[in-house]
Amino acid sequence: MRTDEVAFMVGESRIAGTLHLPDGEGPHPAVVIVHGSGAVDRFGIDGTLRPVITHFAASGYATLSYDKPGVGESSGRWMDQTFDDRAAETLLAVRFLAGRPDVDACHIGLWAISQGGWTAPLTATLAPGEIDFTILVSASAMTPCEQSMHQLNTELTRDGFTAHDIGRAVEVMERRTAGMRAGRAGADILATEPLWLAGEPWYPYCETDEEELDYVRPIWHFDVSPLMRRLSCPVLAIWGADDVHMPAQRCAATFAADLAAARHPDFRLQVYPHADHRLRVSRTCALAPGYLDDMTHWLSCRSGTADAAARPPSPAGD
Structure with missing residues (x-):
């Protein structure tokens, strides 16, 4: 070779x-x-x-x-x-x-x-x-959206989080998805999230930044x-x-x-x-x-x- x-x-x-x-x-x-x-x-x-x-x-x-x-x-x-x-x-x-x-x-x-x-x-x-x-x-x-939701659920379940915590993480993802569907910029979407969310133990599993949200928007529902x-x-x-x-x-x-x-x-x-x-x-x-x-x-x-x-x-x- x-x-x-x-x-x-x-x-x-x-x-x-x-x-x-x-x-x-x-x-x-x-x-x-x-x-x-x-x-x-x-x-x-x-x-x-x-x-x-x-x-x-x-x-x-x-x-x-x-x-x-x-x-x-x-x-x-x-x-x-x-x-x-x-x-x-x-x-x-x-x-x-x-x-x-x-x-x-x-x-x-x-x-x-x-x-x-x-x-x-x-x-x-x-x-x-x-x-x-x-x-x-x-x-x-x-779709990338469905897969991300599945992965979020799977990882949080595997690591012992409660159904309540998993539901809160999913709600964050759903709000971001709605914002992307409405054409909002990633920075605008994240600006509406309460700062205290970052302190939640489940938040790192769905943590992102504005650049990533702008990147996934056109492919999210492929x-x-x-x-x-x-x-x-x-x-x-x-x-x-x-x-x-x-x-x-x-x-x-x-x-x-x-x-x-x-x-x-x-x-x-x-x-x-x-x-x-x-x-x-x-x-x-x-x-x-x-x-x-x-x-x-x-x-x-x-x-x-x-x-x-x-x-x-x-x-x-x-």
Whole structure:
């Protein structure tokens, strides 16, 4: 495996990343990494994307991961991006790879995690002829608003707060949501919150700032279901059963219904037991057994290079 430091332009922003290339001349099938939320560099929070990137490259896939705008060596500002902006950026990354002689332009797909699970389906529906497959990891079938409410409830319940405290935290979130729906600026919304709220023990779970509220306003009620029904490329969607960010089984069931309703011919949904949002087991750095191999086995089946009798995916709730 070798690496190539690369960059491509998105408007006036220079997006910098690393392309991990398998051994051999190619052209190689390729994967574009689609990040989750926040200020994420090319290797993910605390380097959590390194094993994923390395595994893809070792399995024969050129793998591009880049710093989000304004992070690392990339210019721009990720907090100015809507999902439409992120999808346009992702498509430019795909087209950048397609222009390289060492990449097979007919076999470029997306690997997306968390918030990227809203971005990747949007990208794939923008240019269905250019996206060969989509892998969604910890992707929400809920709106960002619904997911945030679920996470708030789950974390407060897990940490022993009373139903009364949870209700008060939810009320704060609901008031902010109403303010965003009315088009109010984040600073104005927060200015109406009593200062004593910050002293409540549950408040850190829903604490935010005006910049974050302005960032989430245009994406807060984004519904991915219509996009899932329009996807035409093969889809693999993966969750950890112990993900506190979202209800994994509910999301899997929603995606299954969306894809079945669209009579999608090629999709697989998998929930790994005891795994968290990043597919780690029991709050350790160990990834769920079989997770990495299952992805590349699924890809090899899509490309027709794997024997039908090859090792089946590890046990999980499909």
